[in-house]
Amino acid sequence: MWLSWREATQAALYGETGFFLRNSPAQHFRTSVHASPLFAGAVSRLLHEVDLALGEPDPLDVVDLGAGRAELLCGLAALAPGGLADRLRLTAVELAPRPEGLPAEIGWRRDVPQGITGLVIANEWLDNVPVDLVELTGQGPRLVLVDPVSGEQRLGGPPSAADLDWLARWWPLTGVGDRAEVGAPRDAAWAEVVRNMSRGVAVAVDYAHLRGARPAGGTLTGYRDGRQVRPVPDGATDITAHVALDACAAAAPGRSFLTTQRVALGALGVVSAPPSAQLAATDPAAYLRELASAGEAAELLDEHGLGGFGWLTQFVATFPKLPYRMTQ
Structure with a gap:
């Protein structure tokens, strides 16, 4: 049975x-949350x-998308001072069942709540929103199909008109054999998250690339048991691809x-300088x-690893002065 990569994923x-209903993500890949409590x-x-x-609202929402076992939320709860903790x-937001022993003050749901006032964190969430894979041939762009059992691939028909429009704007294919992941479903997912906010800030943290520097061969890959592996959409492997965060930003309302x-x-205080020898x-x-x-800080800041992740910060009806700024 041949499926598009989006269907198979x-x-x-x-x-x-x-995969995400049967596995703990921490068993298969290491995120910033798992790398160090410095991230929390x-x-x-x-x-x-x-x-x-926001004027210290009550309640102050913190929504973690693709929360795993809510490790980040547990860390934030432990760090919050008394006055803030009472308002949190x-x-x-996670599809897997609620973990046993999770503190009662942490809510658990499968969909994004509406009317959020506060902070949304999507740490390595968008890269797992399924997308189609397209390859440029001598006859134009073609969908890449996959056998979900073996991972074998072959070319199918042309992409939809909407997908061709997205590629033309965000990921133009120039050489025969070049591949791209069509990020439109991620744009839509991120825009929906932002529209569900009343006031606050949404932050997406992920493997990312920008227009003008897209990888010619695409980025689709797999992870299993802590190792990068060939992508096979068999339910036992995490299937992921880097995110066109600039396209996501343009799709969502607000600055x-x-x-x-x-x-x-x-800028948020994570420093990798070693302690003095005198200490x-x-x-x-x-x-x-x-x-x-x-x-631990060095791992979080490594520009060739976690430190190279993109941070997309989206403001909704408020423009707080944050300590970090845009870089080119």
């Missing part, structure tokens, strides 16, 4: 026996800035800007703690 990730600390500082900009309304995780986290002599235990923290 939808079934493989979100079908009745799909940075998001906590961002939340504080958003709270002040924490919501995990937005793009930067990198390295810039954003650095090792005066307080060895503190030196080891700070050394471990510096190592």
Whole structure:
């Protein structure tokens, strides 16, 4: 049976026996949330800035899209000072069942709530929104089809007119054999999230690329058991592709800007400088703690790894002065 990559990925990730309904993401890939509690600390500082900009609303929403086992929300709850903690309304959006033992104050639902006032975080969420894969041939663009059991691929018919329009605007194919992922479903998903907000800030953090620097061969790949593998939409493999965050930004209402995780986290207080040698002599235990923290920070800020992720920040009916800014 031959399917488009979007159809095959939808079934493989979100079908009745799909990858995200049967697996904990942390078992298969490492996100910034799992890499270090410093990430939750940075998001906590961002939340504080958003709270002040909104006039300290009650409740103050924090919605985590693709929340996994709500590790980030648990971290934010632990870091919030008393006055803020009393106003927080924490919501995990995830298709998998609610984990056992999750604190009762963290809500759990399958869809994005409406009327959000506060902060939305989509950390490595958009890359798992299924998309079609297109290849340029001598006869024009053609959909790439896949056998969901073997992962074998072959070419099908031409993409829809809407997809051709998206490619022309956001990912022009110039050489025969070039491939692109059609990001229109991600644009629509992000726009819906933003429209569900009343006031606040939405942040998408993901593998990303921008128009003018799209990879000629596309980025579709798989992850299983912590390793990058050949993409096979069999339900046992995470299927992912980098995100055209500039297209997502243009599709959603409101002001937005793009930067990198390295810039954003650095401005939010994540520092990778090692502790002084003098501390090792005066307080060895503190030196080891700070050394471990510096190592974790270095991983979060690595421009060739997590630090190279794109950060899309979208404002809804408010324009808080955030500590990080757009970079070219």
